[in-house]
Amino acid sequence: MPFFNGLQTVNITLSPQPGANYIKIADEFYKRLEEVKKSNKSDIEFAVPIDNTKTIRRALLEVRETIFISFALVVLVIFFFFRNWLIAIRPLIDIPISLIATFFIMYMAGFSINVLTLLAIVLATGLVVDDGIVVTENIFRKLEEGLPLKQAAREGSREIFFAVVSTSITLAVVFMPVIFLQGFIGSLFKEFGVVIAGAVLVSAFVSLTITPVLNVYLSRKDGRQGSFYEKTEPFFKGMELGYKNLLVKFLKIRWMAWVIVLACVVIIVAIGSNIQSELAPIEDKGAIRVNLSGQEGISYEETKGNFFKVVSLIQDSVPEHAFTFGSVPGWGGGGSSVSSRVGFVPIANRNRTQSEIVIDLNKKFKKFKDVRVFSIEEQTISVGLMSRGSLPVQFIIQNLDFDKLHAAIPKFLEAARKDKTFQNVDVNLKFTKPEFDLTIDRMRARDLGLNTADISQALQSAFSGARSAYFVMNDRQYEVITQVKRSDRSKPTDINKLYIRNSRGESIPISTVLKLEENSNPPTLYHYNRFNAATISASLAEGKTIGDGVNTMNRISKEVLDESFQTSLSGPSRDFQESSSNISYALFLALILIYLVLAAQFESFKDPFIIMITVPLAIAGALICLWLFGQTLNIFSEIGIIMLIGLVTKNGILIVEFANKKREKGLAIRDAVLEAAAQRFRPILMTSLATALGALPIAISLGAAATSRKPLGTVVVGGLLFSLVLTLFVIPAVYTYVSSKHKRVID
Numbered sequence: 001m002p003f004f005n006g007l008q009t010v011n012i013t014l015s016p017q018p019g020a021n022y023i024k025i026a027d028e029f030y031k032r033l034e035e036v037k038k039s040n041k042s043d044i045e046f047a048v049p050i051d052n053t054k055t056i057r058r059a060l061l062e063v064r065e066t067i068f069i070s071f072a073l074v075v076l077v078i079f080f081f082f083r084n085w086l087i088a089i090r091p092l093i094d095i096p097i098s099l100i101a102t103f104f105i106m107y108m109a110g111f112s113i114n115v116l117t118l119l120a121i122v123l124a125t126g127l128v129v130d131d132g133i134v135v136t137e138n139i140f141r142k143l144e145e146g147l148p149l150k151q152a153a154r155e156g157s158r159e160i161f162f163a164v165v166s167t168s169i170t171l172a173v174v175f176m177p178v179i180f181l182q183g184f185i186g187s188l189f190k191e192f193g194v195v196i197a198g199a200v201l202v203s204a205f206v207s208l209t210i211t212p213v214l215n216v217y218l219s220r221k222d223g224r225q226g227s228f229y230e231k232t233e234p235f236f237k238g239m240e241l242g243y244k245n246l247l248v249k250f251l252k253i254r255w256m257a258w259v260i261v262l263a264c265v266v267i268i269v270a271i272g273s274n275i276q277s278e279l280a281p282i283e284d285k286g287a288i289r290v291n292l293s294g295q296e297g298i299s300y301e302e303t304k305g306n307f308f309k310v311v312s313l314i315q316d317s318v319p320e321h322a323f324t325f326g327s328v329p330g331w332g333g334g335g336s337s338v339s340s341r342v343g344f345v346p347i348a349n350r351n352r353t354q355s356e357i358v359i360d361l362n363k364k365f366k367k368f369k370d371v372r373v374f375s376i377e378e379q380t381i382s383v384g385l386m387s388r389g390s391l392p393v394q395f396i397i398q399n400l401d402f403d404k405l406h407a408a409i410p411k412f413l414e415a416a417r418k419d420k421t422f423q424n425v426d427v428n429l430k431f432t433k434p435e436f437d438l439t440i441d442r443m444r445a446r447d448l449g450l451n452t453a454d455i456s457q458a459l460q461s462a463f464s465g466a467r468s469a470y471f472v473m474n475d476r477q478y479e480v481i482t483q484v485k486r487s488d489r490s491k492p493t494d495i496n497k498l499y500i501r502n503s504r505g506e507s508i509p510i511s512t513v514l515k516l517e518e519n520s521n522p523p524t525l526y527h528y529n530r531f532n533a534a535t536i537s538a539s540l541a542e543g544k545t546i547g548d549g550v551n552t553m554n555r556i557s558k559e560v561l562d563e564s565f566q567t568s569l570s571g572p573s574r575d576f577q578e579s580s581s582n583i584s585y586a587l588f589l590a591l592i593l594i595y596l597v598l599a600a601q602f603e604s605f606k607d608p609f610i611i612m613i614t615v616p617l618a619i620a621g622a623l624i625c626l627w628l629f630g631q632t633l634n635i636f637s638e639i640g641i642i643m644l645i646g647l648v649t650k651n652g653i654l655i656v657e658f659a660n661k662k663r664e665k666g667l668a669i670r671d672a673v674l675e676a677a678a679q680r681f682r683p684i685l686m687t688s689l690a691t692a693l694g695a696l697p698i699a700i701s702l703g704a705a706a707t708s709r710k711p712l713g714t715v716v717v718g719g720l721l722f723s724l725v726l727t728l729f730v731i732p733a734v735y736t737y738v739s740s741k742h743k744r745v746i747d
Contacts, residue, residue, distance in 0.1 A: 026053040063118040073693040086218040098128040105198040120195035126694020130687040131207035153212040167650040168204035172197040174646035177586035257733035264620035277547030292338040374424040391537040393549035394571035398531035422538040429534035449502035611652035618648040621722020622715040640715030
């Protein structure tokens with residue numbers, strides 16, 4: 001029976017078909033609900049306690065706001081470096097063209113506008129101007145050398161053509177493994193990867209075709225700049241000269257580059273092995289689940305009474321409480337369990353977060369001694385309905401021998417309950433269901449003129465409540481149920497009151513041929529992969545993650561279980577394990593693909609190695625930022641790291657490609673890389689800051705629905721800025737050690 005705020009209700013659930021639009025369905029539902037309310041003439045009241053589209057709408061609104069903030073920051077970065085508003089507003093043309101083409105790609109691929117595709121659009125806002133910035137800066141450099149405007153646009157774009165194509169293909173290739181991942185990770189991030197890859201490739205085309213033309217039309221015909229540009233240019237010239245001088249000094253101790261790379265590898269190992277990991281950060285959805293389980297065999301009235309006590313405690317002690325909705329008995333549970341959801345007022349009207357309320361409630365629920373009550377936050381990402389509302393840690397132990405499984409469960413539970421990683425540890429295989437085993441003495445029954453069929457029929461007629469016939473009265477049909485009076489079936493020993501007539505017509509007490517033995521067994525037997533199985537479930541202590549829980553369960557299993565046992569994961573824990581293995585595979589494959597693509601483009605195996613040195617620098621920066629800001633390694637931060645690999649290689653490509661051109665003109669290795677790094681300093685700085693500031697609104701998002709996106713933004717911003725500083729010195733130094741031979745080319 002469902003209850004809403006203590007009142008009996010009839011509930012209706014809308015479950016969208018796969019691929020359906022949740023927002024449209026919700027809008028149509030509310031429209032029809034209003035029509036029903038207008039036609040309602042009775043005292044029936046309508047309420048919508050649970051609406052999952054509210055979280056979706058809130059997330060979409062926050063992402064839309066983030067897009068505009070990112071756009072404004074990118075424009076400011078471009079103006080800061082070019083000091084020309086006509087050039088600064090060029091993204092007003094570049095970005096819409098690239099994004100409109102990206103939306104066309106989404107349409108052709110059958111994608112919808114959702115949180116992940118909009119998140120990709122936010123990141124693309126900073127990425128699509130990168131190539132345009134590089135082309136524009138090179139054109140400006142040609143203008144400063146005295147070339148006419150159109151010739152500067154032509155020569156500048158031609159000179160930078162290879163670098164733009166290389167960087168764009170590299171970034172697009174990074175997402176190839178993500179697009180083809182199997183499982184829910186592939187389904188989740190396929191659209192994200194396609195959108196970003198599509199946006200980057202389109203932006204490369206725009207930057208090599210439309211951008212040079214725009215620079216011709218938006219620049220002064222005489223090639224001169226405004227007074228503000230002339231006054232501030234010495235600062236930028238000085239910045240370039242200062243960098244060049246520092247690089248000259250660093251190249252004198254170029255061996256330090258290898259020390260820096262090794263230090264970054266050590267940082268990756270140290271932080272990566274100790275940082276907490278989880279599937280995805282828990283978002284504040286404004287609702288939690290509260291589960292109650294009592295002793296096996298208690299009555300419906302007792303279960304309902306316990307539920308109302310819990311509801312009363314929540315209403316009295318949680319001022320943020322908005323509603324309580326539950327079912328007695330619980331959905332899919334036994335007769336002694338209750339499943340319920342507790343909703344809160346909007347986060348803007350609360351002083352506490354959802355997590356803080358859950359921690360407080362779990363402490364108060366300990367006062368209930370006869371029942372187990374615990375609250376659960378729903379997982380941000382879940383596969384199937386059961387994962388969403390289940391406890392985060394689900395550890396399965398299996399054995400062919402049921403007795404060994406029975407003996408191991410108490411030891412495992414004791415070890416798990418002692419560990420500070422968990423709270424509310426439970427197992428689904430409980431030996432708590434009270435039973436009476438009835439054993440018929442066949443020899444004595446035969447001597448008394450009875451058979452087992454007579455005894456079974458007597459027991460069934462007295463206690464089963466089976467339907468034996470129908471009768472009609474007042475034009476209504478009623479069932480005839482055979483059963484003894486309530487007073488004669490309230491205790492198990494009442495069975496002994498029965499008498500059975502034997503073949504000779506004598507009444508024989510059933511107690512003379514029946515033996516009663518009290519026992520307890522599991523209400524349900526569980527199997528997993530054809531093994532006898534039991535699932536140990538646990539919620540996590542404050543400050544712990546699913547990764548901590550899974551590691552602890554694995555450690556306990558090694559200590560408690562022998563070699564005949566097998567273990568596995570279920571629910572959110574299985575999702576976490578699957579995501580970790582899939583992302584690791586995608587990361588490894590992305591590195592190989594980038595190296596092969598760069599090797600094909602540079603026609604060398606050495607130059608790609610130099611460029612790939614940027615990867616450990618960036619990953620170290622990303623992990624340092626996650627650690628400093630108290631964030632976890634999850635699917636969003638891991639996808640951010642994969643994306644970061646493609647982003648940071650762009651800086652290495654710009655330096656290495658220009659250094660190769662300088663060497664082809666006859667410069668020595670050291671002079672060539674010094675000149676290339678100095679010339680590419682400003683575009684590298686601009687593109688890195690544009691991308692970082694484009695992702696900054698994601699990293700500092702304050703909305704409740706932004707919790708899961710923050711790690712991605714943190715990884716991109718932190719990794720880019722950290723690697724930017726090191727790349728400007730490490731790549732030129734490594735180039736002097738590893739670069740390929742280049743023949744001098746005479747024009």
